[in-house]
Amino acid sequence: MVERQSLIISGVPWFDDRGRTVNAHGGCIVQEGDWYYLFGEYKTDEENKFAGFSCYASLDLVHWQFRRIVLPQQSDGLMGPGRIGERVKVMRCPATGQYVMYMHSDDLGYYDPHICYAVCDAIDGEYQFQGPLLFDGEPIRRWDLGVFQDDDGTGYLLVHEGDIYRLANDYCSAEQRVGEGIALGGEAPAVAKLDGRYWLLFSGKTSWDCNENYCLSAPSMSGPWTYQGLFAPEGTQTCNSQTLYALPVTTEHGMVSMFMGDRWSFPHQASAATYVWQQLIVRDGRLRLDRYVPSWNPGTGEAEPLRGRSIDVGFHSYVAGESVKIPFYGSRVALIGRADPWGSYARIGIRRADGSTAVEDIFVSFYAKSPDESYRYVSPELPEGDYMVTVTVTGEVPQWTDKSGQRFGSVGSVVDVRNAIVQ
Numbered sequence: 050m051v052e053r054q055s056l057i058i059s060g061v062p063w064f065d066d067r068g069r070t071v072n073a074h075g076g077c078i079v080q081e082g083d084w085y086y087l088f089g090e091y092k093t094d095e096e097n098k099f100a101g102f103s104c105y106a107s108l109d110l111v112h113w114q115f116r117r118i119v120l121p122q123q124s125d126g127l128m129g130p131g132r133i134g135e136r137v138k139v140m141r142c143p144a145t146g147q148y149v150m151y152m153h154s155d156d157l158g159y160y161d162p163h164i165c166y167a168v169c170d171a172i173d174g175e176y177q178f179q180g181p182l183l184f185d186g187e188p189i190r191r192w193d194l195g196v197f198q199d200d201d202g203t204g205y206l207l208v209h210e211g212d213i214y215r216l217a218n219d220y221c222s223a224e225q226r227v228g229e230g231i232a233l234g235g236e237a238p239a240v241a242k243l244d245g246r247y248w249l250l251f252s253g254k255t256s257w258d259c260n261e262n263y264c265l266s267a268p269s270m271s272g273p274w275t276y277q278g279l280f281a282p283e284g285t286q287t288c289n290s291q292t293l294y295a296l297p298v299t300t301e302h303g304m305v306s307m308f309m310g311d312r313w314s315f316p317h318q319a320s321a322a323t324y325v326w327q328q329l330i331v332r333d334g335r336l337r338l339d340r341y342v343p344s345w346n347p348g349t350g351e352a353e354p355l356r357g358r359s360i361d362v363g364f365h366s367y368v369a370g371e372s373v374k375i376p377f378y379g380s381r382v383a384l385i386g387r388a389d390p391w392g393s394y395a396r397i398g399i400r401r402a403d404g405s406t407a408v409e410d411i412f413v414s415f416y417a418k419s420p421d422e423s424y425r426y427v428s429p430e431l432p433e434g435d436y437m438v439t440v441t442v443t444g445e446v447p448q449w450t451d452k453s454g455q456r457f458g459s460v461g462s463v464v465d466v467r468n469a470i471v472q
Contacts, residue, residue, distance in 0.1 A: 055347075056111060056346055057110060057346075058424055059312075059324065059326055059327065059344070060289070061323055061413075061424050061427045062320055062321070062426065062427075063323075064429035066115060071087070071113050071324075072089070072091050072103055073087050073103045073104075073105055074311050074322055075135050077137070077296075077309075078309070079172060080296075084107070085106065085107045085108070086104055086172055087104070087105040087107065087113065088102060088103070088119065088139050089103055090135055092318035093319050094317045094318065094412060095316070096316070097133070097157075097316070098131065098133060098157060099133055100134075101120060102120040102150070103119065110298070119175060119176050120152075120178065128178055132155065132156060133159065135152065135192075136192075136194045137152045138150070138194065138196040138294075139172075139196075142204070142220040145220075147169065148169045148171070149204075149220040150168070152165050152166070152167070153165075155192060162190050163181045163188050164182045164190075164208065165182060166181075167179055179221070182206070182222060183222045184222065184224075189206075191208040191210075193208065193237050193238065194238070195238040195240065197240035199270065204216035204220050206223055208238065209238065210230060211228060211230055211231030211232030211235055211249075211251070211274075212230065213227050213231070232263075234254060238251055238292075239292050240270075241308075241329055242306075243329065244331045245268075246267065246268060246331075247267050247268070247270055248265070248266050248280075249264060250262060250264045251263060251292070252291045255457060258457040259287060259291055259312070260286055261283065261287060262280065262281065263276070263277070263280065264280045265277055277336060280335075280337055282340065282341075288310065288325050289325070289418060289419050292308065293309050295307065295308055300349055300350030310325040310326070311325070314412075314414045315447065315449050315458070317394060317414070317447075321411070327341065327342060344424070355383050357472040359468055359470055360375065360470075362384070362469055363467065364386075364440060364466040367393070367442065367464070369442055369443060369444025369462070370441065372440060373440050374438070374439050375438045376436070377437075378433075378436070379436075379472050380430055380432065380433045381427070382399070382428050384425050384466050384469050386425045386465045386466040386467050387420065387422045387467065388422075388423075388425065389417055389421070391462075392415035392464070392465070393416065393444065393445060393447065393459060394416075395413045396439075396440075397439070398410035399436050399438045401436060402434065402436070413425060413426050415463060416447050442462065443462075445462065446460075
């Protein structure tokens, strides 16, 4: 029996304590005592509209408990039916003790943006929607947002194009704009504080597709901000992800700053969109995500591959309906394959020896803008026994256009599985 491992594995669907995919995109993590609370957009696999913001809890950043939908769709208004709800972020206000949630509200065409907020007395309770966040008495009509809480408790709102607002003492309004137009053309802002400097991360605007994210640095949140270029290896499209948050994590070897990125997968965001969590460092005065580490131990901070018995699979197909069945005996299976610009969706599920469902079929993406051979699927932990994992080509090409009509996504329908690892 392979020893149980607790690893952060990037680029694969994660499963919660109910056996369902962890569905919390575009969000953040708040640490309270020994617990980490993950907030995010609760996506569907059918359409892009607000279905609620979710909350999960974990003691180790690996095993996640579903707590609840902390902000459900409202009966009407800015977070009501037929609206977009994105980029949810949460901070605890030191002055009031309340938890304040920030979000982007919009119509389905992205023509009615508002930064809104909600409040709650408990971190994982049901948040009460308060309406738009105001600055100088007017709603902040922007979209992509981030937040940052400094060591002294000062809260900041970050928005696309590089505007930075210092929040009021109660976090319920913006008091001062301390930065403006720092990153024209940038979105998905996040801040990491390392080596006494502030590092402001942005992506470019490529709809649901990834791009080469970049950063700026400053001695304070008020600037002056200096452009520092790419922080991930050039050509990797930021490890095929888009920045969303930076979290300090304490390991056996000290504190590391964990880059949190989304690997979006339009339209099947609920199951096929995944997470890319990697370590950031400062070297020679520059912020770096040195290399993509497919799996690492958050306790030690060190890279650690999945251990187990390897099975050659060698499945490569672009034909809808073609499949491969891989029998195994064990308690977990991982699939390694290639994702690239010709990749498509597979349906992957697991059956017990008697044919009953052990893990429901989900969509899994084999598309990547920058080619990558790595983990594509890692099952939840199962009772030891005989199982069959089935991979089926859907033939669906993951592609879309933005509101300007520009096309993004795959150019093919390939599914590629090289081998399986059984634990």
